[in-house]
Amino acid sequence: MTDRQDATLVMDRQGVDLSAPFGSTVLPNPLSTAAGCAGFGRELARFTPLDELGTLTTRTVLLRPSAGLAAPRIVATPAGLLNAIGHQGPGIERFLARDLPWLAERGVRTVVSLAGERLEEFAELAARLGGQPGVTGLELNISAPNSADRGLMFAANPAISYDVVRAVKEVTDPALPVYAKLSPDAAAITEVAAACVAAGADGLSMVNTAQGMAIDLDAARPALAAGFGGLSGPALRPIAVRCVYQVHAAMRAGRMPAVPILAMGGVRTGRDALEFTLAGASGVAVGSALLHDPTAPLRILDELRAELAARKLAKYTDAVGLAHRTTTKDSDD
């Protein structure tokens, strides 16, 4: 699929225009995959035609190869799961040589999730990804631990989040959308969001997993080898919806510039995608639902289309933030 075709309005058989913003660009539809749940596409391609996704977000790429953490790495929890994978991956060198070309050859609009232990690593990764064929955007996984800040995540701190986004924007083509992925564990997520946008973020991915824990009762020790892990799945969704709503409210109130929000957190159905959209997202990513049903994205897109048509909404973007219309008081943190 060429860029020119991407930009054309996609009117489907139900007459709903699903095109959605991504930074300052336009995608044929708002569906993406959440980082870490779609690998680098090869496994998912057996179940979902990747070029029909709005974008595919890769799992997080680091500068160097990473073995990740010991097993057990995943444990089921009520209506969700905890994971502590530790960014297992090949590093940027092999990603550029082996994985990105595979995606580019198939016309997949790829958003590369990247992370580093230090601010400079984000910038170096971004510089190496800039101008590569197939890269539609970058997503900065600032929920990763910052070695220069006692291992606290970058996204806990608005000033540090600002610095990371700024450093990346300085080395990338202004036309390449850069999204910052926010953590629901930040004390004041609208401040982090505002800092990222002030630093030049073209959009916000909301939200990453929330830190959680489960105990193996028989062994009387943490169920994950790493102890703590990230909670995802439907259990996370109300928290994610709250975060999206808060940040969108801040944008509507003029407390920060408006940029597109790509929402993720327990999306399993078109109704879930609609919920995030009404809260203020203009794109929705499917994450751990892929582990259960790798055919979910296009089903969710179909369901979303039907939900919009049932509400006489001709354009997906007409639904963005609708839940704010009747709210007189925009609550902040």
Place this chain on the structure above:
Amino acid sequence: MANPVVARAEVVGSRAEGPYRRVTVRCATAAARFRPGHFAALAAPPGAEDVLRRGAAILRADGDTLDLLLPDEPAAPVLDLIAPLGTPFPLPDAPACALLVGEGADAGPLLALAERLLDAGGQVAFVLAAPSAGRLYGAERARELTPDVLVLTEDGSAGLPLAADTAAALLDQALAAIGADLVYAAAGPELLAAVSAVATGRGVRCWTALAADTPCGTGLCLGCVLPVRDADGVSRLVRACTEGPVFDGARVRWADLGRVPADLEGARP
């Protein structure tokens, strides 16, 4: 990678096999693609809170049906499954004499494998191990296929007694007795480690299928990894569900299962 389908498969039969259930489902596409060693990933019944899948061994394919080995009777008349998944047992190019080593229900896939080896003109012998006679799987069917079936139980309730310090010697004797060209094993990690070492010691290729928890089954979640030495000599964590469950036993770092050894590529210092 396997070429799986996502399907809603009707349950057309179910019967007890020892403490397990052999459940027959109709799924023509998956049945046509099945090779011994493949597995299925089953979703929890609708309404359940579980968002992950669980792996189930595929015992055999027959026409448009698959036989699955499950711990319990299925909760629904239709199963939401993805199959076939994983890398199956490689088959020899020429008729071969194979030793098949199974443990408990993990032995399930070896019976269909034996049928294929025999159909290709080869010979098979079985070593079937279990904690007790009641936990043995497949011994009757194995005896229909070959007179060479050695049963080992930890409590001695059937066959010869099996202990950690005698397993290697028993396996070595079995290997030598039939002059095996290769070994296929489907068992827990301790027995797989033992049989890999014995086979390697005799210069015999040993294909091992590890029964691992596979949270998604499709290779997406990276939850089922184990340390394996790659062809380039470098060890990496690879997925039991996708690169496996069948591995060359000589390449699996059996002593390091569940750990991230320091010499792994990308291991944290």
